[in-house]
Amino acid sequence: xxxxxxxxxxxxxxxxxxxxxxxxxxxxxxxxxxxxxxxxxxxxxxxxxxxxxxxxxxxxxxxxxxxxxxxxxxxxxxxxxxxxxxxxxxxxxxxxxxxxxxxxxxxxxxxx
Amino acid sequence: xxxxxxxxxxxxxxxxxxxxxxxxxxxxxxxxxxxxxxxxxxxxxxxxxxxxxxxxxxxxxxxxxxxxxxxxxxxxxxxxxxxxxxxxxxxxxxxxxxxxxxxxxxxxxxxxxxx
Numbered sequence: 001x002x003x004x005x006x007x008x009x010x011x012x013x014x015x016x017x018x019x020x021x022x023x024x025x026x027x028x029x030x031x032x033x034x035x036x037x038x039x040x041x042x043x044x045x046x047x048x049x050x051x052x053x054x055x056x057x058x059x060x061x062x063x064x065x066x067x068x069x070x071x072x073x074x075x076x077x078x079x080x081x082x083x084x085x086x087x088x089x090x091x092x093x094x095x096x097x098x099x100x101x102x103x104x105x106x107x108x109x110x111x112x
Numbered sequence: 113x114x115x116x117x118x119x120x121x122x123x124x125x126x127x128x129x130x131x132x133x134x135x136x137x138x139x140x141x142x143x144x145x146x147x148x149x150x151x152x153x154x155x156x157x158x159x160x161x162x163x164x165x166x167x168x169x170x171x172x173x174x175x176x177x178x179x180x181x182x183x184x185x186x187x188x189x190x191x192x193x194x195x196x197x198x199x200x201x202x203x204x205x206x207x208x209x210x211x212x213x214x215x216x217x218x219x220x221x222x223x224x225x226x227x
Contacts, residue, residue, distance in 0.1 A: 009152070033214050045202065045218035052214075091154060093216075095209050098143055098162045100216055101171070104154035 002027045004092050004103035011108050013082045020067070021077040021090050021106045029053075029096030034075040036066065039089040039105075048090075051075060082110045115139070118203050118219035125226050131190040133222050135203030143206045144186035145216065146170075146178065148199040155202060161186055162208065193226045200224075 003026040013019040025034065036048040051059045051066045059066040067076040075094075079086055087110045093102045119134035135144065143162050147155040147170075157170030159178040167178050175197060179187045186205075190197055200223050206216040 006154075031210070033209065035215060043200075043221055045204075047215040047217075050215055093155075095214070098209060099157065099160060099168070099170070100143075100145055100204070100206070101157055102147070102155035104152065 002029070002032075002094055002096055002099060002101045004094050004101055006092055006103035006106050008106045009104075011106055013079075013108065013110055015084060015110055015112050016081055018078060018080045019082055019108065021079070021092075021108065023075045023077065023092030023103060025073050025075060025092075025094050027094060027096050032094055032096035034066065034068065035093040035095070035100075036064070036075075036077045037091045037093060037102075038086075039091065041088070045091075049077070079108075084110050084112065086110050116203060116205050116217050116219040118201075118222050120222050121220060123222055123224045125190075125193050125224065127194060127226055129190075129193050129226075131193045131224070131226075133188040133190075133201055133203075133224070135186045135188070135205075135219055136184050137186075137205040137217070138184065139205065139217070140183065141205035141217075142183070142208045143216070144180065145204040145206075146176075146186065146188045147202045147204070148172070148197075149202055149221075150199050158188065193224075195226050198224060198226045 038046045145160040146158045161180045203219040204216040
């Protein structure tokens with residue numbers, strides 16, 4: 001069975017600061033992928049970043065980086081230099097084979 | 113641009129009605145997914161499909177069924193709608209994992225209210 005756990009229902013950060021959103025996962029698959037999505041108040045789901053289980057380097061996409069610790073089964077999202085537009089729900093997700101499962105999400109609020 | 117289109121943005125149905133939610137994608141994706149999103153519960157997988165006529169149960173399939181007669185279309189069916197199925201429903205599609213871009217693309221969502 002696959003499971004994603006996001007333990008932070010809400011996070012606050014000041015503009016220009018960095019923030020880490022936590023994600024742990026559980027799977028028996030050897031090959032799997034980890035994803036982060038952003039959902040602003042408009043409701044659309046925006047793909048941010050992907051990490052494959054066999055990737056040796058942590059994924060980065062602009063201000064987003066994924067802190068992948070395989071032994072700990074964690075895949076935390078780091079947003080550097082937060083902006084007001086980063087205020088949104090953030091979902092961690094995992095897929096092994098063909099199933100894609102999501103966590104419960106973290107609501108991030110960026111204050112001026 | 114990848115497009116995943118859900119047939120309705122808002123839907124109001126009566127208890128006991130049979131409800132069809134339609135999803136169409138234009139990227140020739142093999143995988144298609146249906147989720148429901150509820151506050152505090154995140155996105156929960158209802159059903160997914162990896163090929164025409166193939167379907168797999170997700171984590172909360174009870175009360176739902178699906179149909180995939182064509183590659184581009186994946187329908188979610190509520191056989192007899194109940195008030196506890198009031199929710200936001202999201203459809204997504206992607207290539208098979210390990211083949212090409214792996215992320216899933218989402219539709220705009222259908223907010224279903226059952227009264």
